[in-house]
Structures are given as C-alpha cells and as structure tokens.
Amino acid sequence: xxxxLGWFYPEFMSxxxxxxxxxxxxxxxxxxxxxxxxxxxxxxxxxEMIFKMDILFMGGAQDKQQEIVNQDLKNNKGEYLKKAIExxxxxxxxxxxxxxxxxxxxxxxxxKIPGLSIFDLYTENPGENFPxxxxxxxxxxxxxxxxxxxxxxxxGGRTYLKDKNLAFGKVIFGFGNNGLDKTEGIFYKNTxxxxxxxxxxxxxxxxxxxxxxxxIDRKYKRKIKRKNFDEEWEKRAKEAVIEKYIEIN
Amino acid sequence: MxxxxxxxxxxxxxxxxxxxxxxxxxxxxxxxxxxxxKNFLKKFFKKNYHLKKIIVTGTNGxxxxxxxxxxxxxxxxxxxxxxxxxxxxxNGIASCLIKNANFFGKIKKKVAIFEVDExxxxxxxxxxxxEMVVILNLFRDQLDRxxxxxxxxxxxxxxxxQLSPKTLVFLNGDDPNLYYLGKNISFPxxxxxxxxxxxxxxxxxxxxxxxxxxxxxxxxxxxxxxxSHLGSFFCQKCGFSQKGVFTFPLKDVCLPLAxxxxxxxxxxxxxxxxxxxxxxxxxxxKLLKDFSPAFGRQERIIYQNRCFYxxxxxxxxxxxxSIDASLSFIKNKKNIFWIILxxxxxxxxxxxxxxxxxxxxxxVVVKKxxxxxxRAFDMAVRLxxxxxxxxxxxxxxxxxxxxxxLKKILKETKENDEIxxxxxxxxxxxxxxxxxxxxxx
Numbered sequence: 060x061x062x063x064l065g066w067f068y069p070e071f072m073s074x075x076x077x078x079x080x081x082x083x084x085x086x087x088x089x090x091x092x093x094x095x096x097x098x099x100x101x102x103x104x105x106x107e108m109i110f111k112m113d114i115l116f117m118g119g120a121q122d123k124q125q126e127i128v129n130q131d132l133k134n135n136k137g138e139y140l141k142k143a144i145e146x147x148x149x150x151x152x153x154x155x156x157x158x159x160x161x162x163x164x165x166x167x168x169x170x171k172i173p174g175l176s177i178f179d180l181y182t183e184n185p186g187e188n189f190p191x192x193x194x195x196x197x198x199x200x201x202x203x204x205x206x207x208x209x210x211x212x213x214x215g216g217r218t219y220l221k222d223k224n225l226a227f228g229k230v231i232f233g234f235g236n237n238g239l240d241k242t243e244g245i246f247y248k249n250t251x252x253x254x255x256x257x258x259x260x261x262x263x264x265x266x267x268x269x270x271x272x273x274x275i276d277r278k279y280k281r282k283i284k285r286k287n288f289d290e291e292w293e294k295r296a297k298e299a300v301i302e303k304y305i306e307i308n
Numbered sequence: 309m310x311x312x313x314x315x316x317x318x319x320x321x322x323x324x325x326x327x328x329x330x331x332x333x334x335x336x337x338x339x340x341x342x343x344x345x346k347n348f349l350k351k352f353f354k355k356n357y358h359l360k361k362i363i364v365t366g367t368n369g370x371x372x373x374x375x376x377x378x379x380x381x382x383x384x385x386x387x388x389x390x391x392x393x394x395x396x397x398x399n400g401i402a403s404c405l406i407k408n409a410n411f412f413g414k415i416k417k418k419v420a421i422f423e424v425d426e427x428x429x430x431x432x433x434x435x436x437x438x439e440m441v442v443i444l445n446l447f448r449d450q451l452d453r454x455x456x457x458x459x460x461x462x463x464x465x466x467x468x469x470q471l472s473p474k475t476l477v478f479l480n481g482d483d484p485n486l487y488y489l490g491k492n493i494s495f496p497x498x499x500x501x502x503x504x505x506x507x508x509x510x511x512x513x514x515x516x517x518x519x520x521x522x523x524x525x526x527x528x529x530x531x532x533x534x535x536s537h538l539g540s541f542f543c544q545k546c547g548f549s550q551k552g553v554f555t556f557p558l559k560d561v562c563l564p565l566a567x568x569x570x571x572x573x574x575x576x577x578x579x580x581x582x583x584x585x586x587x588x589x590x591x592x593x594k595l596l597k598d599f600s601p602a603f604g605r606q607e608r609i610i611y612q613n614r615c616f617y618x619x620x621x622x623x624x625x626x627x628x629x630s631i632d633a634s635l636s637f638i639k640n641k642k643n644i645f646w647i648i649l650x651x652x653x654x655x656x657x658x659x660x661x662x663x664x665x666x667x668x669x670x671x672v673v674v675k676k677x678x679x680x681x682x683r684a685f686d687m688a689v690r691l692x693x694x695x696x697x698x699x700x701x702x703x704x705x706x707x708x709x710x711x712x713x714l715k716k717i718l719k720e721t722k723e724n725d726e727i728x729x730x731x732x733x734x735x736x737x738x739x740x741x742x743x744x745x746x747x748x749x
Binding site for chain 1: 514
C-alpha cells in the first residue's frame with residue numbers, strides 16, 4: 060500500500076514546528092504497514108502534482124512568507140487544490156494555511172485579503188488593541204468524541220464558520236476559532252482546517268491514524284486492522300497539557 | 309532627594325539579599341528606584357556622563373558576547389561592569405547601576421555593558437543613548453511571548469532610528485534580515501561576519517527563519533552557510549547581497565568555546581573593540597586563551613566525580629548549535645545525553661519548536677538518552693519518531709523529575725564519566741541549583 064503525502068511550501072510555511080506532523084504521519088505509516096512517500100510541493104513545482112497526492116499538508120508562517128505563498132496559490136495552484144479537496148482528498152491545514160482556504164482574511168489594518176473560498180468561513184484580525192489568542196488548547200473532535208485532542212494555538216485572526224456544524228471540534232479549554240462560539244477548526248469532506256499547533260499529530264495519534272486510514276480507504280478501499288498500539292509516551296505528553304489545565308482551574 | 313534615597317534603599321536590598329542568599333538583588337532595587345522616580349535612569353546617566361554604555365542584544369549569544377567584551381576590556385585595564393544575566397529589563401539595569409554606584413550615585417568604572425532583552429530594546433533606548441549597540445542575530449524564540457521574527461526586526465528598526473548618528477552600531481552581516489535592517493538606517497553601521505571558507509555548510513537546514521530576499525521576496529541563494537540562515541547569500545533575481553562585512557582570521561584560533569555560533573560572538577566582540585576602543589584584533593585573540601564560559605554555556609560542573617557538560621538549548625537554532633558543538637568534542641560513541649525541556653514562563657509555553665531541531669546525528673554517539681522536565685514526554689515522542697537503527701524505545705528514558713533522573717544517571721555512569729546536558733533556560737537554572745547548590749556561581 061503506497062500513498063503520497065504532499066507537503067506544501069515547507070521552506071516558507073514552517074514557523075511553528077509543524078514539521079512534527081510529517082514526522083508523525085511517517086512514523087505511524089510504518090507501524091500500519093503503509094509505504095508513505097513525502098513529496099514537497101513548492102513555488103517552482105507544477106500544480107498537476109496535487110492530483111497525484113493522497114494526503115495534503117500545509118503549516119503556518121509569518122505574514123511575509125504567507126504573502127509569498129498566497130501569490131502562488133492564487134495565481135497558480137489554488138484551483139487544483141480546490142478541486143482536490145472537493146473530490147475528497149485527505150488534508151490537514153494548520154493556522155495560516157487554514158485561514159487561506161476561507162473566503163477572506165481581514166488584517167489588523169483592515170485590508171481584506173481574499174482566500175481560496177474552499178471553506179465557507181472568514182477570518183478577521185480585530186486590530187492591535189486585541190490580544191492574540193495564545194495558549195494550550197483542548198478540543199473534542201468529530202473523529203473520536205470520547206478523547207480530548209490537545210495542541211497549542213497562537214493566532215491574531217478570529218475565524219467564523221458559516222455553518223458551525225462543520226467545526227472540527229468543540230473547545231474544552233483554550234480559544235479555538237474565535238474565542239467566543241466554542242468551535243475549533245473545520246472538517247470539510249476529508250480535510251481538516253485547524254488552529255492547533257503543538258504540533259497537532261504527535262500528541263494525538265488518533266488523528267494521525269485517522270488521516271492515514273482514510274487515505275488508504277479512499278485509494279485501496281481497504282480497512283486497516285486495529286491493533287493495540289504502544290502510545291504510552293504520546294498519552295503522557297498529552298496528559299502533561301491536560302493536567303496543567305486542571306491545575307489552573 | 310528621592311534619587312539618593314532610592315540608591316540607599318537599593319543598596320540595602322542588595323546587601324540583605326546577599327546575606328540571606330535570596331535571589332531578589334538583581335531586579336528589586338531598580339524596580340523600587342523606578343517606582344519612586346521614573347526618571348531615575350536619566351538622572352543617573354546625567355550624573356555619570358563619563359560612562360561608556362554598550363548594549364548587546366539578539367536571540368542567541370548575548371551573555372557570552374557580553375562576557376567576551378568584558379573579559380578583553382579588563383585585560384586591557386578598563387574597569388567594566390555588566391547587568392546580571394536574566395536581569396535584562398529596565399529594573400535589572402537600574403539595579404546593576406545601584407550596585408556599582410557609591411552612596412552619592414557616582415560610578416567610578418568607565419564602561420557599562422548591558423545585555424538587553426530583544427523585545428525591549430526601545431524601552432531602554434528611550435531612557436539613555438548608548439555609545440555602542442551590538443545586534444547578534446535574529447532567530448525565532450518563544451513565539452508565544454515575543455512574536456515572529458519580522459515583528460522583532462521591525463521593533464529593532466524603530467529602536468535603531470532613535471539613536472544618535474554618533475552611536476556605533478554593529479550588526480551581523482551574515483544575517484540577511486539584519487543586514488537589510490542596517491542598510492535602511494541613515495547613519496553608518498558596521499557589519500561583522502565569518503569568512504566564507506569558515507562556513508561549514510553548503511545548504512540551509514530546516515531551522516531557518518529568513519530565507520527570502522528582503523528586497524524582492526524571491527528565495528535567497530546561499531553560496532555557503534554557517535548555521536540557520538546565516539551565511540554568504542545573494543538574490544538571483546535582484547542582486548541583493550552583503551558587502552563590507554568585517555571578518556577575522558578565526559579558523560586556526562583555538563577558542564575556549566566550541567561551536568560556530570561562538571565564532572560570531574567573538575567576531576562581534578572583536579569588531580566592537582577595534583572600532584570603539586582602538587584595540588588590536590590579533591592581540592585580543594591571543595588574550596582569549598584563559599577565557600572561561602558564562603554559566604550554562606558549555607560549562608563543566610563536577611558532581612559526584614562525574615562531569616556534567618551544560619549546553620544551554622532554548623530554541624531550535626540554539627539546540628542545533630549545541631548538538632554540533634557537543635559532537636565536535638565528544639570522544640567516544642557511547643555517551644549519556646540528558647535533555648531537559650521545561651515550559652515555564654521564561655522558556656515560553658509553546659514547545660512546538662523541538663520538531664525543528666535535527667536530532668538524527670546524535671544517535672550515532674549515544675548509549676542512552678535521559679529526558680526530563682515539565683514536557684519530558686513531548687521530547688521523548690520527538691526522539692521516538694526519528695528514523696534510525698538506534699533502539700529508541702529501549703534507550704530513551706523519560707522521567708519528568710530532575711532529581712530522580714539524576715539518581716538514575718549516577719547509577720548508569722561511573723566516576724570520571726561525562727554527561728552531556730541540553731537544558732532550556734529554566735531547566736538550566738533548576739539543574740544548576742541541584743548540582744551546585746545555588747542559583748548563581
């Protein structure tokens with residue numbers, strides 16, 4: 060079973076340690092007996108590559124890098140990315156990448172930057188006088204309602220979903236999309252958009268395995284047998300975050 | 309009157325905190341002085357107009373660079389004082405002034421070197437104009453506290469614009485972000501760097517924070533790389549490249565500090581001593597042989613007849629540099645490594661950055677890796693996900709508690725063994741307290 064993981068713009072969109080998501084996918088692919096090939100998709104690469112992928116991933120970055128990437132998406136790869144997501148490709152888009160896929164991003168100075176309009180949501184930065192939403196976050200996701208998924212968020216923009224039922228998760232602690240409506244991220248077709256860094260996947264193998272299993276299911280119509288996995292360290296790492304939250308409250 | 313009272317009260321606090329060994333002496337006196345009189349610093353420097361004030365900032369290397377400048381100036385007979393490490397905000401600076409002044413607020417020493425927090429340089433420059441400013445480098449560090457590197461660069465730009473044209477500014481010319489910053493300032497700036505032959509790498513690693521042209525935003529091309537995004541760069545699209553960078557023949561110099569990052573710290577110190585004090589580079593290099601590192605920076609601590617080698621590792625670039633430094637002086641292939649990862653407030657709460665450190669190369673020289681600290685298990689997972697023939701699960705031992713880990717390490721090692729420790733900031737202080745018994749030497 061061979062699948063391709065397309066990693067968008069790693070040299071630009073890697074400010075927040077999101078490379079860890081690639082590590083986690085590669086590690087779990089091996090455990091599950093999947094041959095995972097990681098392919099980077101950057102400025103000079105042809106957009107046709109996107110259709111050859113089984114999983115897509117993009118991380119977050121600083122404003123300047125995002126601007127560079129946004130140009131390439133708008134003028135070049137965006138249309139293919141949209142088609143791939145609409146066709147049900149498995150994807151993970153974190154923070155800046157998540158915001159890109161919405162309708163628009165309004166910056167702190169009020170400029171509206173149009174997004175790819177794949178997700179029906181918009182993001183607004185309320186300005187310098189409002190704090191960034193920073194800290195540990197715990198959510199309950201659609202993928203497994205009984206387990207808390209943890210991460211770290213750090214974003215100035217507030218994201219609002221058109222349809223709150225599409226949220227990736229419900230906030231247990233932390234801010235989520237906007238700090239108000241308890242929604243976190245979006246889960247649209249087979250693609251996840253989220254504010255969770257940390258990075259997301261290493262501490263939450265349940266999400267990692269879900270992405271891999273979904274990709275195998277789509278490509279080979281095969282279910283992967285569940286086994287007892289050794290994930291003690293991952294669990295303890297997650298507990299360290301949750302315990303902190305319980306301590307404070 | 310308030311001015312003198314502040315000094316007397318401050319000195320009393322310093323005295324008491326030394327007697328009772330409580331760690332408040334480095335910030336409290338200044339904190340109170342500024343509370344009584346917000347113009348305390350301005351008045352102080354007016355009274356001590358003879359003082360040459362040097363500010364050193366940047367993400368990594370501040371403490372070592374301050375120590376290098378101080379050491380070399382003292383060797384040449386200058387009387388120098390500095391603020392304590394970690395006390396790098398206004399209150400820390402005010403405190404060190406109180407400590408070094410007499411009861412009339414006068415300081416006899418001639419040179420003050422201040423290590424300044426990279427986020428607050430503007431606040432400091434508002435209070436007094438330094439004669440010299442050194443900016444070492446700019447990497448991402450504690451994104452949740454400081455923000456992204458471009459935010460910091462912008463803050464520095466505004467801070468530098470406040471300076472008088474007489475101020476000597478020294479910037480890292482191998483950092484494209486800082487080089488560009490210097491080019492946008494209306495008065496002359498001096499750049500330090502390394503010779504291209506001394507740069508060890510051909511391409512960029514993953515921990516870079518600035519890899520695009522600051523003029524036209526095309527991806528920068530590097531002829532050679534020192535580490536992270538420091539190197540010999542040029543833009544193939546618009547021709548942006550560095551010119552007029554001062555370098556020194558450091559290749560064959562035997563430094564008491566390993567690692568290429570310390571060569572940059574030394575280059576910064578040398579350029580400042582040449583331009584600001586008319587000293588001779590060759591003579592300075594000769595004087596260096598007895599220099600000993602600041603605490604936690606490649607510091608050796610003997611504990612129960614074992615040698616603990618402390619390599620402060622608090623952000624991705626710093627960690628990669630510590631790994632490279634340790635590999636350069638490791639003697640055998642069966643070493644004990646100890647990584648300590650905290651996420652207390654001075655460390656930054658977010659530990660995502662550990663995924664940008666390249667650990668792979670350590671597995672060929674280790675026997676066991678102990679992992680501890682608040683976020684020990686995050687680090688254990690980080691190591692577990694590496695692809696290596698090294699039996700990870702068996703030889704990585706995560707235990708959150710430091711003292712418990714230490715016990716295990718003592719059992720695992722014998723006398724005269726070396727243990728390589730990679731702590732982040734609060735972890736380094738915590739470990740030193742256990743090994744040395746006190747916070748500071």
